Amino acid sequence: MSKVTNILVCGVGGQGVMTATEILAEAAISLGFDVKKTEVAGMSQRGGVVTSHLRFGHEVLSPQILPGEADLLIGFESAEALRWGHMLRPAGVALVNSGRIVPPVVNIGLFDYPEQPVAQMRTLGLRVHDFDATALAVQLGNIRLGNTVMLGASSDWLPFPAEVLRDAVLARFGSRKPKLVDANREAFAAGRRAVAGETLAA
Amino acid sequence: MSASQPVPAAARLFLSGNEAVARAVWEAGTRVAAAYPGTPSTEILEVLAKYPDLYTEWSVNEKVSLEVALGASMVGARAFCAMKHVGLNVASDALMTMTVTGTEGGLVIAVADDVGMSSSQNEQDSRYWGRFAHLPVLEPADSQEAYAMTRAAFELSERFRTPVILRLTTRICHVKGVVVAGEREAVEPGGFTKDPRRWVMVPGNAKPRLPLMFEREAAVRAEAETSPLNFVVDGSDRRIGFVTSGPAFMHVREAFPDAPVFKLGLSCPPPLDSLGKFAATVDTVLVVEETEPLLETELKAAGIACHGKDVLPRTGELAPDALHLGVARLRGEVVAEPEHVVPQQVFPRPPTMCVACPHLGVYYTLSQMRNVMIAGDIGCYTLGAGHPWNALDSCISMGASMGTALGMDKGRGKVDENKKVVAVIGDSTFMHMGMQGLLDITWNRGNVTVLLLDNRAVGMTGGQDNPGSGRDLHGEETTRVDFAKLCEALGVKKERIRVLDPYQLPVLFKALREETKIEEPSVIITDRPCVLIDHYVPTKPYLVKEDRCTGCGNCVDVGCPAIHVTRRDKEVKASGKEVDLSFVRIDTSACTGCGLCVQPCAPEAIIHAEPVQTLQPVQFVRK
Ligand SMILES: Cc1ncc(C[n+]2csc(CCOP(=O)(O)OP(=O)(O)O)c2C)c(N)n1
Ligand code: SF4
Ligand code: SF4
Numbered sequence: 001m002s003k004v005t006n007i008l009v010c011g012v013g014g015q016g017v018m019t020a021t022e023i024l025a026e027a028a029i030s031l032g033f034d035v036k037k038t039e040v041a042g043m044s045q046r047g048g049v050v051t052s053h054l055r056f057g058h059e060v061l062s063p064q065i066l067p068g069e070a071d072l073l074i075g076f077e078s079a080e081a082l083r084w085g086h087m088l089r090p091a092g093v094a095l096v097n098s099g100r101i102v103p104p105v106v107n108i109g110l111f112d113y114p115e116q117p118v119a120q121m122r123t124l125g126l127r128v129h130d131f132d133a134t135a136l137a138v139q140l141g142n143i144r145l146g147n148t149v150m151l152g153a154s155s156d157w158l159p160f161p162a163e164v165l166r167d168a169v170l171a172r173f174g175s176r177k178p179k180l181v182d183a184n185r186e187a188f189a190a191g192r193r194a195v196a197g198e199t200l201a202a
Numbered sequence: 203m204s205a206s207q208p209v210p211a212a213a214r215l216f217l218s219g220n221e222a223v224a225r226a227v228w229e230a231g232t233r234v235a236a237a238y239p240g241t242p243s244t245e246i247l248e249v250l251a252k253y254p255d256l257y258t259e260w261s262v263n264e265k266v267s268l269e270v271a272l273g274a275s276m277v278g279a280r281a282f283c284a285m286k287h288v289g290l291n292v293a294s295d296a297l298m299t300m301t302v303t304g305t306e307g308g309l310v311i312a313v314a315d316d317v318g319m320s321s322s323q324n325e326q327d328s329r330y331w332g333r334f335a336h337l338p339v340l341e342p343a344d345s346q347e348a349y350a351m352t353r354a355a356f357e358l359s360e361r362f363r364t365p366v367i368l369r370l371t372t373r374i375c376h377v378k379g380v381v382v383a384g385e386r387e388a389v390e391p392g393g394f395t396k397d398p399r400r401w402v403m404v405p406g407n408a409k410p411r412l413p414l415m416f417e418r419e420a421a422v423r424a425e426a427e428t429s430p431l432n433f434v435v436d437g438s439d440r441r442i443g444f445v446t447s448g449p450a451f452m453h454v455r456e457a458f459p460d461a462p463v464f465k466l467g468l469s470c471p472p473p474l475d476s477l478g479k480f481a482a483t484v485d486t487v488l489v490v491e492e493t494e495p496l497l498e499t500e501l502k503a504a505g506i507a508c509h510g511k512d513v514l515p516r517t518g519e520l521a522p523d524a525l526h527l528g529v530a531r532l533r534g535e536v537v538a539e540p541e542h543v544v545p546q547q548v549f550p551r552p553p554t555m556c557v558a559c560p561h562l563g564v565y566y567t568l569s570q571m572r573n574v575m576i577a578g579d580i581g582c583y584t585l586g587a588g589h590p591w592n593a594l595d596s597c598i599s600m601g602a603s604m605g606t607a608l609g610m611d612k613g614r615g616k617v618d619e620n621k622k623v624v625a626v627i628g629d630s631t632f633m634h635m636g637m638q639g640l641l642d643i644t645w646n647r648g649n650v651t652v653l654l655l656d657n658r659a660v661g662m663t664g665g666q667d668n669p670g671s672g673r674d675l676h677g678e679e680t681t682r683v684d685f686a687k688l689c690e691a692l693g694v695k696k697e698r699i700r701v702l703d704p705y706q707l708p709v710l711f712k713a714l715r716e717e718t719k720i721e722e723p724s725v726i727i728t729d730r731p732c733v734l735i736d737h738y739v740p741t742k743p744y745l746v747k748e749d750r751c752t753g754c755g756n757c758v759d760v761g762c763p764a765i766h767v768t769r770r771d772k773e774v775k776a777s778g779k780e781v782d783l784s785f786v787r788i789d790t791s792a793c794t795g796c797g798l799c800v801q802p803c804a805p806e807a808i809i810h811a812e813p814v815q816t817l818q819p820v821q822f823v824r825k
Pocket of ligand 1: 238239240241286288289292322323580581582583600627628629630631632655657659660661662663732
């Protein structure tokens with residue numbers, strides 16, 4: 001088991017990118033892997049770019065994923081997924097929330113939001129699965145479930161069973177908020193379904 | 203807040219470098235720990251505060267925190283303080299004499315360099331302080347080492363009776379890794395011994411101690427030669443031998459797994475004999491250090507030939523990709539084209555102020571003023587330099603707005619004669635280093651209007667308490683500073699001090715206009731809590747009635763991130779002038795009803811909304 005798995009999670013400050021990566025890390029630790037997780041967040045708590053690198057395997061040295069080395073890119077926001085597309089290795093996979101968060105610099109007309117970020121990624125030759133995690137979360141009644149939807153979507157692309165990740169998600173709420181467990185189980189399953197057909201095809 | 207719960211002694215913990223340091227400080231039996239917040243070091247004290255049986259505090263600035271730690275060390279207690287890199291500049295006056303007195307109880311100073319500058323005003327290499335002050339410097343490479351070296355630092359400190367610098371970087375502080383932790387030691391303070399020749403640093407007492415400082419440095423150097431914190435990882439490819447410290451060690455191992463590596467944990471003073479022997483076993487030595495060529499220079503001075511910054515970047519992190527490039531340069535090899543896709547140009551996404559941040563009102567108002575020079579400071583309000591306000595003209599160091607404003611006032615020539623000088627400073631920054639500057643303004647009759655933004659929190663670093671919030675690090679009630687009285691005591695006339703609500707734009711505008719006209723020091727204190735803290739109470743959100751919106755874009759100039767432009771257009775006015783139109787929508791699930799954007803909206807298109815679906819608490823979720 002010398003291979004190290006590299007997962008890059010990206011999004012916008014406030015979306016829960018770091019928490020999601022933390023949960024992925026907990027799942028990997030529960031299986032006895034060596035794990036390192038690093039954030040490049042800057043002043044991200046207020047709407048800036050956030051990326052979180054997760055590496056696990058038998059032994060992990062550098063915590064950083066280099067361009068072209070990510071096995072999995074989990075994009076919480078479309079333009080952010082495009083921004084970090086070059087981090088994927090040629091056979092890597094991107095799971096992208098097609099929802100958009102438009103920043104003030106675009107609002108006031110200084111920059112344009114890319115017209116079709118996901119299509120642009122595909123044109124580059126990247127393997128992308130996109131789905132509207134934000135809409136799914138809102139359908140389930142709480143926009144904050146978007147986080148769990150994304151984790152559910154990623155769960156069939158990991159080198160361990162999806163259930164391990166699901167249990168790590170639910171363990172977060174189990175003791176304190178039983179009602180949240182149901183909502184999150186639902187959201188996890190919805191995320192899994194959103195990419196399921198494509199996993200089988202792949 | 204990113205503080206986590208204290209962890210029990212257990213086999214495998216998943217800790218950030220900051221959490222690992224906190225754990226080790228607690229285990230070391232430390233009695234006093236003090237800090238001023240600053241990225242990336244903030245979480246160390248936040249985590250320590252949750253451990254039992256030790257005193258922890260937010261200090262008003264780093265110099266005070268270091269002095270608190272020294273006082274505790276004087277009475278024989280183990281003591282700790284933490285700060286970001288620039289904090290040690292502030293504390294350095296105390297540091298440079300502490301090294302002469304030495305310590306009694308173990309004293310460890312954690313200093314976190316923001317290598318890569320994710321959230322700082324500069325990048326600097328704090329390892330210099332070890333050289334400057336003749337102090338030992340320890341450099342962990344990951345969380346496990348951060349833990350182990352913190353424990354080792356206390357032992358080293360007591361053995362050599364010296365403060366020890368624990369040098370962290372962002373890539374240590376904010377990286378999580380697996381740590382095996384232990385139990386807390388019981389350490390009882392040895393007590394204070396009256397000894398003026400040791401503690402009263404007048405020339406007659408300090409002079410005889412200088413040779414002791416150099417003797418100590420020599421002893422630590424000898425220790426570095428044999429310390430297990432310095433070791434060689436052998437390798438079969440002897441073309442390049444790496445000398446490295448800190449997180450760069452992991453990058454070197456990742457990039458060149460077969461190369462021999464001399465890893466420095468106790469990196470100052472460096473073990474030059476051992477390094478010389480290592481150099482003799484490899485063809486070429488490459489020093490990989492973040493960020494200044496310190497070891498490189500020391501090696502060269504010792505006659506050990508090596509490479510370093512001639513092939514490696516002078517700034518930022520030395521991640522494996524930078525190392526590959528540097529080594530290729532060194533070997534004269536051509537670097538292969540990367541196989542991954544080309545990075546795509548995407549709009550920048552700079553951090554924004556929060557929805558309903560009370561600073562929004564201040565910057566909207568400042569952006570409407572003409573002929574002002576606005577000396578700024580460091581905090582969330584530094585974002586006022588950006589779009590859409592462009593209403594901050596400088597940012598240097600904590601408290602610098604006061605002095606620079608006074609200097610602008612005194613130094614201006616004819617071209618700036620008609621400009622007003624305004625200084626903008628946050629409450630925490632004011633108490634950190636701003637108060638002295640205000641005293642300088644009043645004492646020297648400066649013509650400056652100070653905007654003191656009291657949001658009862660250290661917003662920038664996550665909303666920590668400060669003397670203006672009336673609560674301490676533990677959230678417990680304590681003295682609350684009265685800013686109006688404080689400014690009055692510092693010499694500002696009572697009638698030149700106003701306390702007002704930054705959500706009331708006309709009031710703010712009128713006050714600023716009046717105070718900048720009067721040629722005397724004046725202070726406008728804005729009084730509204732940061733939205734991150736529990737003093738802040740959200741109210742009913744607003745929405746835009748589309749049929750009333752004329753697209754004037756006035757509300758967009760407030761800069762609240764809950765306001766989104768939905769459509770752009772152009773209109774030719776009766777005067778023949780073409781104007782841009784921006785039609786807007788308010789994200790009602792984000793708006794917290796501060797009412798700021800309502801005020802510049804002439805057609806009254808912004809009205810209260812009922813809470814929408816997504817705001818409902820999660821309990822209502824049903825399949
Ligand atoms: C010497 C130094 N210490 C710490 C910091 C980190 N830091 C930046 S701004 C800031 C305080 C901001 O608080 P405040 O002035 O109240 O403004 P706010 O962010 O709340 O608007 C801190 C601690 C720094 N930049 N320099
Ligand atoms: S954290 Fe507080 S001070 Fe900073 S932008 Fe948000 S509301 Fe404003
Ligand atoms: S009222 Fe306007 S400025 Fe205030 S939070 Fe809502 S959208 Fe933002």
